[in-house]
Amino acid sequence: MQDILSNQEIEKLDLSKIAALQQKRTLAFVNHFVITTVQFLNTFAKKCEKKLMLFEQKLEKVEAAMILLEARLSSIPEINEPLQTDTNAESLNTSEIKSEDRTDDSKKEVKEIEDKPEDNVSQTTADTVIKPEYERFIKLVQVGVPLQAVKLKISIEGLDPDEFESMLKK
Incomplete structure (x- = not known):
């Protein structure tokens, strides 16, 4: 019913009596909206990139510390x-x-x-024959590194974590 009423009202309106929209003002609103949206997206992207870079730096520090720890552990003869x-x-x-x-x-x-x-x-x-490529991972578990973290490291290096777990169980 509302559509019918609105159509009837539109037919009765004299469009020559209605003032035209101000094109310059409408264009200014659209331009302002586009500019502020683009600025917001640019600042958001910069902030995200900075946070990602900081996270990447922290991750590199952790990896370097892990490598140093592995080197220190491999130098201790008692762990062998x-x-x-x-x-x-x-x-x-x-x-x-x-x-x-x-x-x-x-x-x-x-x-x-x-x-x-x-x-x-x-x-x-x-x-139980311990393969040489798994020896350093066994040392990590014995020192106290969580098993799931060691399994993740093994899978990253392309070795089989299930085989490693079976070696630990034996």
């Missing part, structure tokens, strides 16, 4: 053999606890039982 020493230390700790709890008669039996797991540990470490 942590798997063997850790498993031997754990077996020694458990043997001390067990031997304290047992009586003198059963100490001999406990020592015999304890000798067998050490042989098994050496066999399992001998069975």
Whole structure:
């Protein structure tokens, strides 16, 4: 109904009596809108680019620190053999606890039982072959770098993170 009413009103209007729009004023409004919008977009793009550059610089610093940390870790000789020493230390700790709890008669039996797991540990470490390209990543995990971060680094370098995880589990 509104369309019909508006059409009827339009037919009754005398367009010669209505003043024309001021073309210069309309053009000035459009120009002002375009100019302010372009200025806003330019400043926004500059701010975004500056923030992106700052983020990129921070990321480069973190990467440089990571490289330095990896170099420092590779220079420490004790980190090269942590798997063997850790498993031997754990077996020694458990043997001390067990031997304290047992009586003198059963100490001999406990020592015999304890000798067998050490042989098994050496066999399992001998069975698991650690590939040289994964050694530095194993060091990172042992030092305390989160496993997910190390997996990401491995995948960035084009290696298989699943294979690395299977090496850690062994």
